[in-house]
Amino acid sequence: MRIQFTEIDFTLRDNCELIAGWENDPSIRVLVVPQLPNGNTRPPVTVESVQERATRNTPDRIRVDLFIVDAVTHEKIGLCDLSVNHPQVITRGNKVAWLGLLIGNPSYRGKGVGKLAVAELERRSRELGCDFVEAGAFEYNLPSQRLFLSLGYEPIGDKGKIFFHEGRYWSDLRFGKRLLE
Numbered sequence: 001m002r003i004q005f006t007e008i009d010f011t012l013r014d015n016c017e018l019i020a021g022w023e024n025d026p027s028i029r030v031l032v033v034p035q036l037p038n039g040n041t042r043p044p045v046t047v048e049s050v051q052e053r054a055t056r057n058t059p060d061r062i063r064v065d066l067f068i069v070d071a072v073t074h075e076k077i078g079l080c081d082l083s084v085n086h087p088q089v090i091t092r093g094n095k096v097a098w099l100g101l102l103i104g105n106p107s108y109r110g111k112g113v114g115k116l117a118v119a120e121l122e123r124r125s126r127e128l129g130c131d132f133v134e135a136g137a138f139e140y141n142l143p144s145q146r147l148f149l150s151l152g153y154e155p156i157g158d159k160g161k162i163f164f165h166e167g168r169y170w171s172d173l174r175f176g177k178r179l180l181e
């Protein structure tokens with residue numbers, strides 16, 4: 001599969017609508033937004049809240065947001081991002097990139113696209129001077145865990161059983177990898 005990555009232009013409404021559509025899809029939302037017994041911990045994503053992401057790229061916390069694009073059809077099929085010094089990370093003592101990934105079009109999942117996207121995020125993290133990458137996967141998100149494990153990530157922590165899903169609590173698992181020169 002031939003894939004390209006393009007920086008997301010958050011000033012274009014079409015881009016923000018596409019992203020909001022993916023992130024509000026209930027089948028995706030359950031994998032990326034923490035849940036509690038009384039519902040999601042965050043309100044639904046709006047076009048405005050997606051547009052606001054452009055302002056989150058600051059000198060203190062550099063952020064890179066990329067569309068994953070089918071290089072043949074030019075369809076935008078998902079997104080991936082990295083943030084340097086994100087408050088979410090549990091890794092200490094390194095310059096850490098926190099990774100995010102979502103393949104919005106389900107027909108592209110399980111075909112190696114996630115692996116290519118993580119490789120691209122690692123390459124950009126290295127360019128930004130990071131020596132470690134960290135990602136989270138909910139305990140019930142087995143495809144996400146398999147993706148990171150297959151790329152040499154190791155389990156580095158577990159924030160405890162804090163998210164509710166299908167009648168019980170599950171962990172927020174963390175995976176990490178040292179970036180070699």
Ligand SMILES: CC(C)(COP(=O)(O)OP(=O)(O)OC[C@H]1O[C@@H](n2cnc3c(N)ncnc32)[C@H](O)[C@@H]1OP(=O)(O)O)[C@@H](O)C(=O)NCCC(=O)NCCS
Nearest residue numbers: 031101102103109110111112113114115143144146147150
């Ligand atoms: C999780 C996700 C990013 C994985 O990307 P992907 O392109 O489907 O993964 P890949 O095809 O690159 O596969 C990577 C590894 O994961 C495994 N995998 C992928 N999809 C899987 C599935 N549905 N079930 C089991 N394993 C799966 C593959 O077997 C592969 O391992 P291998 O090379 O050892 O065989 C993608 O499924 C997705 O976007 N899901 C919805 C949103 C989400 O969960 N985002 C991640 C939040 S942390």
